[in-house]
Each structure stands twice: as C-alpha cells, then as structure tokens.
Amino acid sequence: MTKILKLLTVAIAAAALLTAAPLSPAFAAKKKEFNIAWTIYVGWMPWPYAAEQGIIKKWADKYGITINVTQINDYVESINQYTAGKFDGVTLTNMDALTIPAAGGVDTTVLVVGSFSNGNDGIVLKKGKTLADIKGQSVNLVELSVSHYLLARGLESVKLTEKDIKVVNTSDADIVGAFKSKDSTAVVTWNPQLMEVKAELGATPVFDSSKIPGEIIDTLSVNTETLRDNPDFGKALVGAWYEIMAIMANAEKGKAAREAMAKTSGTDLAGYEAQLKTTRMFYDPADAVKFVSSGDLPKIMDMVRTFSFQHNLLGDNVKSKDAVGIGFPGGKTLGSAKNVKLRFDATYMKMAADKKL
Amino acid sequence: MRRLMNLAPRPGIRLLLGLLPFVLIAFIYVAASAERRAVNPDDKLLPPVSEMVAAANRLAFEPDRRSGEYVLWSDTAASLRRLALGLGIATAIGLTVGLGIGVLPLVGATLAPLVGVLSMVPPMAILPILFIVFGLGELSKVVLILIGVTPFLIRDLALTISALPPEQLVKAQTLGASTWQVAIRVVLPQIMPRLIEAVRLSIGPAFLFLIAAEAIASDVGLGYRIFLVRRYLAMDIILPYVAWITLLAFLMDWALATLARRAFGFAYVTERR
Structure with a gap:
C-alpha cells in the first residue's frame, strides 16, 4: 500500500512538472520573434493593412526581427491573452490598459498613441x-x-x-x-x-x-520588459505605423488604403470614412508626441483611474486609486511611484517625428 | 479467471483511484500557479487557492459594497430560477409532444419533420430575433434554454416509444384499451425513466445556454458575473464560480438519478453495478 502511494506521488509530481511548463509565462529576454494582436476598430485597422502590404515585414527586416500580427475576434480576450503572456503587444484603449494588464501586474508601455475617440x-x-x-x-x-x-x-x-x-x-x-x-x-x-x-x-x-475629447485613447501597447530588452521591436512597429499614417493622410494615395481597411473591418469606404470622421487620428507623429507630453494627459488618466477604482477594476483588495502607478514622459508619475505598471512613452514616436528610425 | 477485465479494485482502492485524477489536476494547478506568481507577483491568470477562497468568501458572506447584496447567492437564485423554468417547461413540452409523435402516427407525420429540422438550428445564431420577439428580460433567457433543449427531448422520447415492442401495444388494444389508455398506462410508465435520463443529459447544454444568455444581456446571474469580471481577468472569482456551477450541476444530476431509481425501480433491475 505505502509502495503504491509512493509511486503515485512520484508519478503525480512528474506529470505536474511536465504539464505545468506550457502554462508558465514567457520570460523577457533578447529575442527575434514577436507577436502582436489586434481587434477590429476604426483606429486599429492600419495594423492589419500594414501586415498585408508587407510594411510590417519591411520594418522588421530592417531591424533583423520577425513580427507576427494576429487578429483576435474578441476584444477582451485579446487583452487577456496579452496579459497572460501570449502576445508582446496588443491594441487597446488607455482605460483597458490600466485595468487589465497594468492592474494584473504586467508592466505595459503605451508605444503608439494612434488616435482618440471623438464621437466614436x-x-x-x-x-x-x-x-x-x-x-x-x-x-x-x-x-x-x-x-x-x-x-x-x-x-x-x-x-x-x-x-x-x-x-x-x-x-x-x-x-x-x-x-x-x-x-x-x-x-x-x-x-x-x-x-x-x-x-x-x-x-x-x-x-x-x-x-470629452482625448479621454478614450486608442493605443498599441507592449510589454515594458520586452521593449526594454528589445528596443528594435518598438522601432520597427512605430516605423511601420507612421509609414501607413503618411499614406492614409494623403487624400489620393490613401483612398486605396482606406478602402482595404474598410473591407477588412466589414464595412465599405463610406462607412469607414464616417467612422474616421469621429476619430481624431494622429497622422503626424509630432502631434502624438505633443498629446502624450501635454499636461492634460495626467488629468485624463486621473479621471480614468478614479472611475476604475470606484468600480473595483484595479482589484478588490486595492485600498486607493494610487495603488497602480502611471508614468508619463519626463519622469512624471501618478499614484504609486514604486509600482508603476502603465507607462506613456513618447521616445519612439519622437524618433519617428525626428525621422531617426 | 485472472484477466485484466476481471480485476476489480477493493472499495478503499476504488476511492483512492477515483480521487487520483482530481489530486493530479489540483497538483498541476498549484504548481503552475506558484510558478507564474514567482515571475509576476500580481499574476491573475492562475491565482493561488488562498485567493480563490478569499474571493469566494467575500462573494458569499459579505454584502457587496455598491448594491448591498450577497452576490453569490443572488446570482445563484437568479440562475437557478431561469434554469428550473427552462428545463421544467422543456420537459413538459418534450413529454407531451414526444408522446404525441410516438403514439399517434398522424401527429408524428405532421410534427416529426419540423422537430427534426428545428433541432438542427443553432439557437445562438438567431439571437437577434429572440430579442425582438421575447424582449431582453427573463423570458428570452428561458426561451433560449427551451429552444436549445426541447427538440432533443422530443426526439429522444419519440425514438424510445418507437423502440417499444409492437406486440405490447397490440395486446393492450385486444384487451380493450383506448388510444388514451394505451398512451397513459402502457407507454408513459415505460418512457418516464428515459425522460429523466434525457433531462439529466440536458443539464449540461441547459447550463451552456443559460450562461450564454446571461453573458449577452443581464444584470444578475452566474453567467453574468463570470463574463463581467472576465473584463479584468479576475480568475480568482471565475474559478470558484465554475466550481460552484459544476457542483450545482452534479447535485442536480445526482438528484434526478436517485429519483429515477426510487420512482421507476423496474427499469433498473438489470443494471450492472
């Protein structure tokens, strides 16, 4: 009997170790292959277009890396998958970035501020x-x-x-x-x-x-640790994004691009352009840098985190809205400076504005 | 004969073997959870057991900060009410229509093809129509369970009746029984155990449809809570809820199995134990 028990214990331990391995999170380190996830939304459609047109690949090749762009059908699921470590980056709003990955302890950097909802x-x-x-x-x-x-x-x-x-x-x-x-x-x-x-x-x-302009911000956010260890990942994404933005901003050349994005999101050109009208796109990286560096952003994020705290979105055991810190360009922080989990970073967009990518 | 198929475990060992897979799963979970926590102390995907217990305690025994309700109990009451209504009505319809189709060839010819086609319609795909016809309240949730479960019950009963030996029905008639008497005295008692078994098998799908309905539009219920907190990956709430749903479903299944054996013992005389 005891022999059987002993054998069982060993078997259980071995099985546990084997099965648990795929559940452990990805460790950040120097790596060559990256995954980002996107979901259908007017302000994020440039990502699949960039992937389709080979623009992502062009920029990734430039920095000697590979970036896979995957569509997830369900928005919340895409963020959950990112938070669980399946993706290195994901398209999401400022509020969801704070309440899902950041509140879940996954240090997240807002790499690209693409647009904000202006009637969407x-x-x-x-x-x-x-x-x-x-x-x-x-x-x-x-x-x-x-x-x-x-x-x-x-x-x-x-x-x-x-x-x-x-x-x-x-x-x-x-x-x-x-x-x-x-x-x-x-x-x-x-x-x-x-x-x-x-x-x-x-x-x-x-x-x-x-x-409430500027309060619902559409971003591409990435894992801070991954970005810190692999700045090329950030450079390639930002480079690709602003190449598309330049095309989209052009009324003539951008029409084909907008038409393709409309199709991918399941509408037609007129429908997509109607949605673009209620979206404030930052076509120019300098505009995005200005927005992220302005004194208004901390005020906006303060309202967002207050709402999130009042609705228990920062976690049930959290006693104050300061628990999850938010970092801004120039080293300013909101809330706990020791526990900064959401960072607005203008460095990479600034590189694009200065044409240094 | 010493063959593998004749090797039955003693009661003590049987219990141990039954527990083994559960222990294994628990062990894997704890190991994986600890590993994720070691990397990220705030990890939410696989919370440790202590946090799940704390969350379950909070939901069950502390009033909610905003509404003042005991969340787990109000969710459970709302969901069980919907489930009971849905399964209850489905059983009643299943029994009457199934009996009609099985016993009366005229009814069978009229309804059997319709039921056959309806049972193939995926209910989730016609949700917008259900919303407009039945509204967004309790009714549409009960109706979703009904649509999901009833066709199966009807078809299962009709098939059971068609498998009854025709000699029985003929004999009852030669003894002077009317259609009604054959249906109630000969057919009904023989299909009741099968009805209970079909309902048992439907508990799983019924929960599935209930949770889907609650995920789509609701303000209370087990499915509502799970899909609400999924928004911020609160697995410490979701996993206890899943365990609770599993327990509820298991208890319902066990209760029905016991009922069938008590009330219709004749159907289980030859059961192998």
Whole structure:
C-alpha cells in the first residue's frame, strides 16, 4: 500500500512538472520573434493593412526581427491573452490598459498613441431627447468598458449618478439586436455598432465622446520588459505605423488604403470614412508626441483611474486609486511611484517625428 | 479467471483511484500557479487557492459594497430560477409532444419533420430575433434554454416509444384499451425513466445556454458575473464560480438519478453495478 502511494506521488509530481511548463509565462529576454494582436476598430485597422502590404515585414527586416500580427475576434480576450503572456503587444484603449494588464501586474508601455475617440462612442435614447431624460431608464452597455466610463462622465455632466439609472450588461456583438427589442430604451456603445443604433427609428443620440475629447485613447501597447530588452521591436512597429499614417493622410494615395481597411473591418469606404470622421487620428507623429507630453494627459488618466477604482477594476483588495502607478514622459508619475505598471512613452514616436528610425 | 477485465479494485482502492485524477489536476494547478506568481507577483491568470477562497468568501458572506447584496447567492437564485423554468417547461413540452409523435402516427407525420429540422438550428445564431420577439428580460433567457433543449427531448422520447415492442401495444388494444389508455398506462410508465435520463443529459447544454444568455444581456446571474469580471481577468472569482456551477450541476444530476431509481425501480433491475 505505502509502495503504491509512493509511486503515485512520484508519478503525480512528474506529470505536474511536465504539464505545468506550457502554462508558465514567457520570460523577457533578447529575442527575434514577436507577436502582436489586434481587434477590429476604426483606429486599429492600419495594423492589419500594414501586415498585408508587407510594411510590417519591411520594418522588421530592417531591424533583423520577425513580427507576427494576429487578429483576435474578441476584444477582451485579446487583452487577456496579452496579459497572460501570449502576445508582446496588443491594441487597446488607455482605460483597458490600466485595468487589465497594468492592474494584473504586467508592466505595459503605451508605444503608439494612434488616435482618440471623438464621437466614436455615444449614448442613444429611444425615450427622451436629452441626456437628462435617461433618469430611471435601464441602460444596455458593456459594463466596466469605455462605454461605462462615457456614461459615468455623461451622467456627471447632467448632475445624475449611476444610482439614477439601471445598468444592464450587454455584449457588444448583440447590442444592435438588443436595441431593436422594445425592452431596451437606452444604449451606450461604440462604432460601428453606434452607427446602426443611431439609425434606429426614433433613436436620438444625446451624448458622445466628442464632448470629452482625448479621454478614450486608442493605443498599441507592449510589454515594458520586452521593449526594454528589445528596443528594435518598438522601432520597427512605430516605423511601420507612421509609414501607413503618411499614406492614409494623403487624400489620393490613401483612398486605396482606406478602402482595404474598410473591407477588412466589414464595412465599405463610406462607412469607414464616417467612422474616421469621429476619430481624431494622429497622422503626424509630432502631434502624438505633443498629446502624450501635454499636461492634460495626467488629468485624463486621473479621471480614468478614479472611475476604475470606484468600480473595483484595479482589484478588490486595492485600498486607493494610487495603488497602480502611471508614468508619463519626463519622469512624471501618478499614484504609486514604486509600482508603476502603465507607462506613456513618447521616445519612439519622437524618433519617428525626428525621422531617426 | 485472472484477466485484466476481471480485476476489480477493493472499495478503499476504488476511492483512492477515483480521487487520483482530481489530486493530479489540483497538483498541476498549484504548481503552475506558484510558478507564474514567482515571475509576476500580481499574476491573475492562475491565482493561488488562498485567493480563490478569499474571493469566494467575500462573494458569499459579505454584502457587496455598491448594491448591498450577497452576490453569490443572488446570482445563484437568479440562475437557478431561469434554469428550473427552462428545463421544467422543456420537459413538459418534450413529454407531451414526444408522446404525441410516438403514439399517434398522424401527429408524428405532421410534427416529426419540423422537430427534426428545428433541432438542427443553432439557437445562438438567431439571437437577434429572440430579442425582438421575447424582449431582453427573463423570458428570452428561458426561451433560449427551451429552444436549445426541447427538440432533443422530443426526439429522444419519440425514438424510445418507437423502440417499444409492437406486440405490447397490440395486446393492450385486444384487451380493450383506448388510444388514451394505451398512451397513459402502457407507454408513459415505460418512457418516464428515459425522460429523466434525457433531462439529466440536458443539464449540461441547459447550463451552456443559460450562461450564454446571461453573458449577452443581464444584470444578475452566474453567467453574468463570470463574463463581467472576465473584463479584468479576475480568475480568482471565475474559478470558484465554475466550481460552484459544476457542483450545482452534479447535485442536480445526482438528484434526478436517485429519483429515477426510487420512482421507476423496474427499469433498473438489470443494471450492472
């Protein structure tokens, strides 16, 4: 009996060691192959286009590395996979960068600030003509997302709080169908769904992100440690990004590019350009550097982290919004300077602005 | 005869062998969790057991900071209510329609092809239509379970009835039984054990549809909570919830199995133990 037990223990230990290996996180070190993930959103479509056109490969070759660009169908899953260590970089918003990887202890650097939402996220009502009419309604939205943040900011502007409404968590994939149901009278969502929702009979858009410009930022963020050990990874990505931006900014040459991006995101040129209108793109790296280095960004991130803390997004055991530190260019920090997990870095975009890539 | 197939473990060893895979999984989990924590002390993917226990305690025995509710219990109550309604109605429809199709050739000819086709429709693909017809409230969640489970129950029962020996039905008729009497006295008792078994097999799919429905539009429920906290990768909440769902499903399965053996013992006389 004891012999069997002993044998079993050894077998278990051996099996455990063998099976546990693939679950351990990737160790950052000098490496040659990198993976980034993207999801469909107007401000991120340049990434798949750059990969398709071989622009990523061109820049990666220049620095002697390989960069794989992978599409993930589900936005939150792409961030979770990045946080778990499957990807070296991912497309995500400033708020999600703070609440998922940074709050999960994965030191993350915002490498490219591509754009911010300037009307791409909005609140639409079926009953009522102004935002104040939302009082007492149940609101369909993706809870704890940027939509939730937009709603909180909107409610603030009309002196209401979340207690005055009822929040119903609704998947972003089904929000258009949900709004067609008579139960649903108010939604908060982002594009392309927002365009569909606005087109609904009797729907009134009452608030959108153009009223809080610069607060919902679309970024490409990467693992800080990986970037520190492999600056070429950052250089190649930033170089490729601004090559595409130069093409897109050009009305003539950019048309083919925009058309291809429209197709990849499942819409047509007109639909994509309508979404671009409500997106403030930083075509010029100097603009992005200015935005990231401005004194407004810490103020924005302070509002974002306050919202995140109030909704327990920084973790249930976190006692203050300062727990997760946020770093800005020039060595400024917000919150715990010892635990900086989210960093806005203008170095690489500055290199692009100075044409040093 | 000393062959491998005749080698049965003694009760003590049987228990040990049964526990072995669980111990193995737990061991792998703990090892992997410790390894990830060693690299990143804030890792959320595989939290240590102590944190899961703490999270489960908080959800079950401390009122929520914002709503003042005991989250685990309100989620469980909401989900079980939906599940009970969905499975209950599905069973009732499955039994009546299955009996009709199996016993009455006229009903069979009319409904069997429809049920056959409906059972192949993936319910998740027609969600927008369900939303518009049944709204976003409790009804659409119950209906999703219904659509997912009922066709299977109907077809399973109809097949069971068609496998009954025709001599039985003929004999009952020669003894003067009407259609109704044959259905209620001859067919029904024989398909009841199979009905309970089919419901047991449906618990898994029913949970799947319930959680999918709650993930899509909801403000309370086990699936709602899992998909909500997935947004910030709170596996310390998700894993205890998964364990809890598994336990609930296991208990339901066990209760139905016991019920079947108590109420319809005749069907299990030849069961091999």
